[in-house]
Amino acid sequence: MKRTALFTILIIFCLSITACATDPNHLIDAQTSIFHSLNVTHTDRSIVVKADAYLNITDADFLIIDVSEEETVSLTYTLTRNKGDITLSYRTPDDSTVLLADTEDKTYGEETITLQPGITTFFLAGTDAAFQVSFSVKDIDISKVKSINDTAPEL
Structure with missing residues (x-):
C-alpha cells in the first residue's frame, strides 16, 4: 500500500514538472532587433558608430546622445543592405521623429542638424532586414x- 501511494505521488510530481517545461517550438525574441556588432567611439570633435544589424519589427537604437546645450553637427552615414529594407531616423528631445534615409542597396548621406538640449536617439527600423551601418x-x-x-x- 505504501509503495502504491509513493509511486502515485512520484508520477504526479513528474507530470507536474513536465507541464511547466518551456515549449521547444517557441521562438525566443522573435520580434527583437539585434546588433551582431556595435562599436561606438568618440574624439573631442566626433562620434563614430560601426554596426552590423538584424532588424525585425522593433526599432533598434544605436546612438543616444544627451547634450547640455544646442549643438549644430554634421552627420554622415553609409548603409549597406544584405537583405530587406530599413529606415534611418532620429528622435528629438521633444519626441519628434525625423527621417534621414530610406534605404536602397547602398545608401550614403550627409546632413547638418541641430541637436537640442536633452536626449536625441538615432535608430534603425525595418522588418526582417540585415545591414552594415557606418554613422558619424x-x-x-x-x-x-x-x-x-x-x-x-x-x-
Whole structure:
C-alpha cells in the first residue's frame, strides 16, 4: 500500500514538472532587433558608430546622445543592405521623429542638424532586414555632451 501511494505521488510530481517545461517550438525574441556588432567611439570633435544589424519589427537604437546645450553637427552615414529594407531616423528631445534615409542597396548621406538640449536617439527600423551601418557625428563639442549611450564621454 505504501509503495502504491509513493509511486502515485512520484508520477504526479513528474507530470507536474513536465507541464511547466518551456515549449521547444517557441521562438525566443522573435520580434527583437539585434546588433551582431556595435562599436561606438568618440574624439573631442566626433562620434563614430560601426554596426552590423538584424532588424525585425522593433526599432533598434544605436546612438543616444544627451547634450547640455544646442549643438549644430554634421552627420554622415553609409548603409549597406544584405537583405530587406530599413529606415534611418532620429528622435528629438521633444519626441519628434525625423527621417534621414530610406534605404536602397547602398545608401550614403550627409546632413547638418541641430541637436537640442536633452536626449536625441538615432535608430534603425525595418522588418526582417540585415545591414552594415557606418554613422558619424562630426563637428560636435564633446564637452557639451553629457552622455553617449548612457555613458559619460571621456574628455
